[in-house]
Amino acid sequence: MSNESQVVSEATTSAVNPLLNQVDQTGDALKQSYELVTGPILQWAPNVIAMLVVLVVGYLVARLAGRAITAVCEKLGLQIAAERGGWIDSMKQVGIERTVPQIIGLIVFWLLMCVFLMAGCEILGLEAVSDTMQSLVAYIPKLFVAAVIVVVGLLLATFLRGVIATSTDRLGISYAQQLAAACYYILGLMVFIAAFEQLEIKFELLSYAILIGFAAVALGFGLAFGLGGRDVMSGILAGYYVRQRMHAGDRVNIAGFEGTIRDVGPVATIIETDEEGLLNRHSVPNIRMLNEAVR
Template sequence: MITLFADASTNDYPGVVQNTAQKWSEIFVSSFQSAFGQIVSVLPNLLAMIAVLLVGYLIARIIGRIAAAISEKIGLQTAAERSGLVASMQQVGIKRSVPSIVGLMFFWLLMCVFLTAGFNILGWEGLSSGMETIIAYIPKLLVATVVVVIGLLIATFIRGVIATSADRAGIGYAQQLASGCYYVLSLMIFMAAFDQLEIKFELFNYAMLIAFSAVALGFGLSFGLGGREVVSGILAGYYLRQRIQAGDNVKIADMEGTVRDVGPVATIVETQENGLMHRHSVPNTRMLNEAIR
């Protein structure tokens, strides 16, 4: 019996091998046909996507160069240099010019549009939705860039006006005052740009509000407790310089001498008494009302 079983097993072995090989062959052919069918079905869409991206790349390059040329033509680079934006960019390692950055933004904006179209062709809705989010964000980035450039240009202009006006008024800290105003305006400009980009700094905003409130309160208190005299002295000094120059001889009540300097709130008058020279600090308000040339 054992011999017969062995013979039977030996006789069935080739058939088992043949059946196994046939099954593996069918599985391989079926998998290959399925994969090939999927490739064939996707191939037209893939070719269409490649064509869309190639055309989109050419269009994006052209539009990007046009945008850069227009930005250069309208003086965006000059405005950025005057506002100090270019110097700040160079400090952080950005070597590109502002017009080239604008052109690059337009290039990637259009490329994102064509990438979205390509993903839609392939039916990749998830990637397409992500690209649409990026496309919606890029215009905000452009607007924020324009806000920063124009805002810093205006802040620079205001700084110059404040420095010139304060210097003519005889304020000794004119440059510090102008720089302080510039930095405050710059901070407000960047906060507006961040708000355009939907970047929120709630805690920082509260801190800025508290700081501005404290400054306003301090200014109000100082003005109420004695600042009016300082302001009166500054205004009197402004009008006094139009009437009296250093070296003029003046008489104030019983004092007669030579004007040496018209300061922010007081005028230095030099007198001679008993052969000795003396310097007196006379408030500008008194000089304006009582001085006689």
């Protein structure tokens, strides 16, 4: 009987042992899989949490800085300067609805976010991404200088446009506003070229074209002045002084006839005379009006 029990026990053991070994192997495999999955997570978890904290803090700082810069730019009147310069209409035409201070504040926001993103990448050990963003951050001073060039340049161009418009209007030049606007846009284009060159974006061909254009205009003025433009300039200057002394509606006597001033143009004055009931208009050079007219 005991022999039979021993045989049964040995048979049971021989049948159960493979099952136990299989269970042990399965457990070891599950343990290894768990360690493979959770090991990196537990290893990276502190870094990920630290990166998230840096990004949250960076977002708050960048948000506050962007709003502060926007408020400062509004106080400086950059939006008003842009409206006077006609840049707001151009921005709306290309679909930009934000104000200039808001755009500058948004730029500051993303620049600061780049700084904090770079810090987060360094925490995670993403050196390639960190190096790329570090290059972008190193570009910030150039962006700042370019922005200063644009702002100061546009303010100066706006001021010069007003000076040119006022001066040429006093000289009686009918196209004073067009001339002032042309000078403004040329100066504005030069300002943007200077800003892009600060960003190491070259527009050599366009720069040469502008220089050639200026040279051609200067040469044209020189030739015009040398080939007869002196008389025109004399007439324009004489017209300026005539307008100081005489106005539309004044009665004058010049060259043997008497009439009424209707308009003092850039180089000549229009005088209306009544000759035997007929109204005639005469164009008298401003230089003669200045030297011969008697009120």
